[in-house]
Amino acid sequence: VTEPSGYAGPRALRELLDAVLSVASDLHPELVLQRIITAAVDLVDARYGALGVIDEAGSGLSQFVTVGIDQSGREAIGELPKGHGILGLLIVDPQPLRLPDLNEHPDSFGFPPNHPPMRSFLGVPIRVRDTVFGNLYLTDKTTAETFTDVDEELAVALAAAAGIAIENSRLHSRVQEMAVVEDRERIARDLHDTVIQRLFAAGLTLQGTTRMVAEPEAAARLQQVVDDLDVTIRHIRTAIFGLEVARLHGKSLREDVLLVIDESSRVLGFAPQVRFDGPIDSLVPADVAEQVVAVLREALSNVARHAEARSVEVALDAESELILTVRDDGVGPSPDGVHGNGLRNMHNRAITLGGALALTPGRDGRGTQLSWRVPLGR
Numbered sequence: 001v002t003e004p005s006g007y008a009g010p011r012a013l014r015e016l017l018d019a020v021l022s023v024a025s026d027l028h029p030e031l032v033l034q035r036i037i038t039a040a041v042d043l044v045d046a047r048y049g050a051l052g053v054i055d056e057a058g059s060g061l062s063q064f065v066t067v068g069i070d071q072s073g074r075e076a077i078g079e080l081p082k083g084h085g086i087l088g089l090l091i092v093d094p095q096p097l098r099l100p101d102l103n104e105h106p107d108s109f110g111f112p113p114n115h116p117p118m119r120s121f122l123g124v125p126i127r128v129r130d131t132v133f134g135n136l137y138l139t140d141k142t143t144a145e146t147f148t149d150v151d152e153e154l155a156v157a158l159a160a161a162a163g164i165a166i167e168n169s170r171l172h173s174r175v176q177e178m179a180v181v182e183d184r185e186r187i188a189r190d191l192h193d194t195v196i197q198r199l200f201a202a203g204l205t206l207q208g209t210t211r212m213v214a215e216p217e218a219a220a221r222l223q224q225v226v227d228d229l230d231v232t233i234r235h236i237r238t239a240i241f242g243l244e245v246a247r248l249h250g251k252s253l254r255e256d257v258l259l260v261i262d263e264s265s266r267v268l269g270f271a272p273q274v275r276f277d278g279p280i281d282s283l284v285p286a287d288v289a290e291q292v293v294a295v296l297r298e299a300l301s302n303v304a305r306h307a308e309a310r311s312v313e314v315a316l317d318a319e320s321e322l323i324l325t326v327r328d329d330g331v332g333p334s335p336d337g338v339h340g341n342g343l344r345n346m347h348n349r350a351i352t353l354g355g356a357l358a359l360t361p362g363r364d365g366r367g368t369q370l371s372w373r374v375p376l377g378r
């Protein structure tokens with residue numbers, strides 16, 4: 001008696017259950033992807049498997065996690081596929097796709113040199129909530145000529161479980177991130193509430209003592225210590241300002257920007273000027289808004305630490321692009337153009353959103369102008 005086509009027997013169901021359980025969701029997201037594709041390959045007896053993650057534009061692949069080809073094999077093939085040809089079919093039309101021979105499909109580009117030959121093909125999309133996250137690509141069934149109806153159903157079921165595992169793993173990472181943020185905030189609060197208060201009190205006491213000391217040289221030395229304490233307090237305040245990462249109390253980007261600017265005046269010693277242009281709150285999506293606030297915080301903390309400025313202008317313009325400009329009248333950017341972590345982060349935040357960062361001398365060659373721009377209306 002043969003099983004009717006489309007009927008998954010007990011063995012297959014048990015394997016599916018094993019596969020689903022093996023995809024633990026509290027792992028690092030990368031590991032979750034590796035487990036998913038390994039489970040999928042086992043489940044349908046594929047020789048090769050890959051999990052392609054769709055990029056932000058939704059038109060290509062940003063990640064390609066493979067099974068069945070070892071490290072040296074991967075190096076021999078070279079660059080990872082970008083999502084053209086057969087791989088692209090599932091990106092354009094996220095439906096299960098089964099082919100007896102993928103080389104014969106009209107969309108096939110053929111394989112790059114050193115790529116192992118592959119014939120039978122089964123692809124299924126993975127959805128996370130309602131959006132297509134990526135695809136499972138399975139090739140070369142080892143126990144038959146082609147993948148079966150049952151294989152397809154099993155792969156679809158596994159993809160559904162995979163979507164949930166990926167979402168859980170993302171949530172898990174976010175919770176961990178939040179723990180780090182809370183830790184930084186705790187340190188920042190601690191520095192503020194205890195360390196600064198004590199230094200401040202010590203400074204006041206010394207200041208009082210200075211007046212009681214008759215000998216001019218001793219008095220001058222004490223005064224020097226008082227001044228040093230002031231500088232130290234200023235440094236700690238700047239460090240605190242940099243530590244308070246994503247504290248967004250405001251109801252809108254505009255409010256968040258004003259909050260950061262308000263906080264920064266404590267470390268700068270003066271209040272920056274600020275100008276808004278364009279319908280900022282309606283044009284700027286939440287993920288971009290979050291980046292802008294982080295970039296502004298780093299830019300202002302750089303002014304406080306490096307610029308020796310007496311004034312700062314902050315401008316935020318939103319039209320087809322969002323442009324954040326922070327201009328100071330200080331010493332200007334260092335001529336060797338050295339980038340520390342701060343500038344690198346700002347640069348990366350821009351690149352991720354398809355934008356750019358520029359640090360140039362200010363107007364009339366005085367001071368520094370930081371300009372951070374990203375496209376809007378994606």
Ligand SMILES: Nc1ncnc2c1ncn2[C@@H]1O[C@H](COP(=O)(O)OP(=O)(O)O)[C@@H](O)[C@H]1O
Pocket residue numbers: 302303305306307328330331332333334338339340341342343344368
């Ligand atoms: N507004 C500024 N004025 C003068 N120099 C600046 C300014 N912003 C950045 N720089 C210079 O660029 C360098 C790199 O900055 P950054 O990447 O934030 O690293 P860090 O602040 O840790 O030194 C700074 O060390 C400083 O020399």
Ligand SMILES: [Mg+2]
Pocket residue numbers: 298301302340341342343
């Ligand atoms: Mg910095």
